Amino acid sequence: MRIVIAEDLVLLREGMVRLLTETGHDVVAAVGTAAALLDAVDEHRPDLSVIDVRLPPGFRDEGLRAALRIRAADPDAKVLIVSQYVERAYAADLLADGRGGVGYLLKDRVTALDDFLDAVDRVAAGGTAMDPEVVRQLFARSRDHGLDALTAREREVLGLMAQGLSNSAICAALVLAPVSVEKHITNIFAKLDLPPAADAHRRVRAVLTYLNAA
């Protein structure tokens, strides 16, 4: 997979390049600023961009803004945001268009290599990858979002779904039969009023429902 990395700290940039290269990916560009990122994406058209939220010159949320610009310019572009802290507002910005191909992970998760690579694959394939911490924040105030209607098991499933896991991954994680996972998910969609006809990204929409309810 061809990847562009945007990270201003050399130590981390080199670390990520090494990590992705050694796991068989092709890092076509590793840059340190948002402007360079936009140029690199324009030039290389990567399968995925891994972007730090904070980038020079302002060290605010330049990376996130650049990611949104990339997505606006090319709806098929896939971006994975990595940050040292999670803000639900950022996750909401990323998911706002209701399409997949986005991810938001704490940098800590990079060190859980398999999870990270899994997230990279998922986002590149058009899915989502939300950090468990983001999901935890969502569920921290679940009382008032109609989540009461969900059973404990359904919540568990929704939590994993919100992180971006596929049905089979959820089966594995919860040691459930595929049929029962599907049943749970159908129930969740029904309780959250997400009709089956909507589109392929009902899973994203389910997460979005909570993000926007805040």
Added chain:
Amino acid sequence: MIKRTARALAYLVTGPVAGLAGFLWSVVAGVLVTVLAVTQLGGPVFLGAAWVTRRLAAVERRRAGWVLGAPIASPYVPVGGSPRERVGAVAGQPATWRDLAWLFVLLPVGVVTGVAGLVIAVVDLASIAAPAWAWAVPNPNAPFPMKQLLTTVPGRFGLTVAGLALLPVAAWLLRTIAAGPARLAAALLGPGEHRRLVERAARLAETRRRVVDAQAAELRRIERDLHDGAQARIVAAGMTLALASRKLRAAASSAAASSASAGSALASVGAGPAEINISDFPEIARQASADLHDSAATSARTARPGVGGGQLGARAGVGGGQLGARAGVGGGQSGARAGVGGGQSGARAGVGGGQLGARAGVGDGQSGARPGVAGSQLDARADVELARRQLDEALAELRRLVRGIHPPILTDRGLHAALAALAGDSPFPVGLHGDPDARYPAAVESAAYFVVAEGLTNAAKHAGATRGTITLDRVADLVRVTVTDDGRGGADPDGAGLLGLRRRVEALDGTLTVSSPPGGPTVLRAELPCTS
């Protein structure tokens, strides 16, 4: 000397004129302002009269300064705002009334000193000029000394000598007499205690603002340092560990494969781990050799030869990591800067531990204890995993710490977004009202943020609130943030949390008010001055 005397004389002579003008003006202005005070014109007329009075006072100040040889500073405190506010501000300044008092006093003082000065000057000059005029006023009936002085030529020249002799005395008298009203003018028209206090207060406010700004900048710097320094290093170490763990796993599977097959299995097993040791842990090895002079290092070294020793080494190393991670976290809590150092050394110690564990395991492989290879590698792998999890915990702790110092989203997106995040994190629904785009000084934003954070935390923890509201608005130079909840109230305004908030708000010259009657609702309001 002659110049100063001439100035004093000029000052004294013009005194009665100035006094008359001042008196007339103050009477006219007083009547005008009094009469018009009841009409709409009262304010503007008062301001106009004050303006004229100030011009007159300025002339007086210059005149007196001329005599005193040093200019008298202007005492007025600048005023602004609406006409009504300006009337209040001008009327409230003692300088306005002192000007008026001087204009009143100037007439009697000016007349008395003016006449005295004039008499002194005329008498002395006349006596010097006696030969020129005394013959014109022959007075045979004058008493003893005057008759001789005025009617005889020697007497007239005697008068001239006496006049010349008294000239310095007359000059001194003139200067002294002129100095009296000039000093009075300086006392009344110069900057008084009020102005000095106002200036001092302004200076203090300025220095405090600088201190507060410097503190806010320092907090942001610490946050950035933690973010770019300690956190980044821990993440980098975690990445290296992740790669190490992956390679250990690959090596273990190849070792298992080679031990299953016959032949040169031993050699390949030996080569595999040796490669890991040298090429896969360059950072780790460097850091470890630099940092690990503790018991973990010693025990690992002594434990190297044996299989059990390898495991011991691994444990000791990881123990070091745990210790390091904890030290980092503890240091971070006890002080931000200590946290940076502690976090870094913690991360290094942790990495060193992982490395020692791995190397100890590899040593077993090389010593040829084939059955032990897979086992100790497995052990090392578990320890590397453990070290990685410990690093994750250290990171989570560091994140909490950073959030407590200065929430990153406050820097990134400003107060409104940060409050929205707080509202979102609250376990009960919280409404937020305010201008999403407004930005305020960093110190104000951070104080307002922590007021809201504390308010919402208290509402959730102690008041059992089910609904809350945050209002953020700006009234003139005041940023006002209000947190309301429908909880059971009864918050203690002198409790540790609220007291800390109050200090923080008061450091910015703001006020924090808490209204929390038993049964609720609780209203927490901070008003923070914000010039810009």
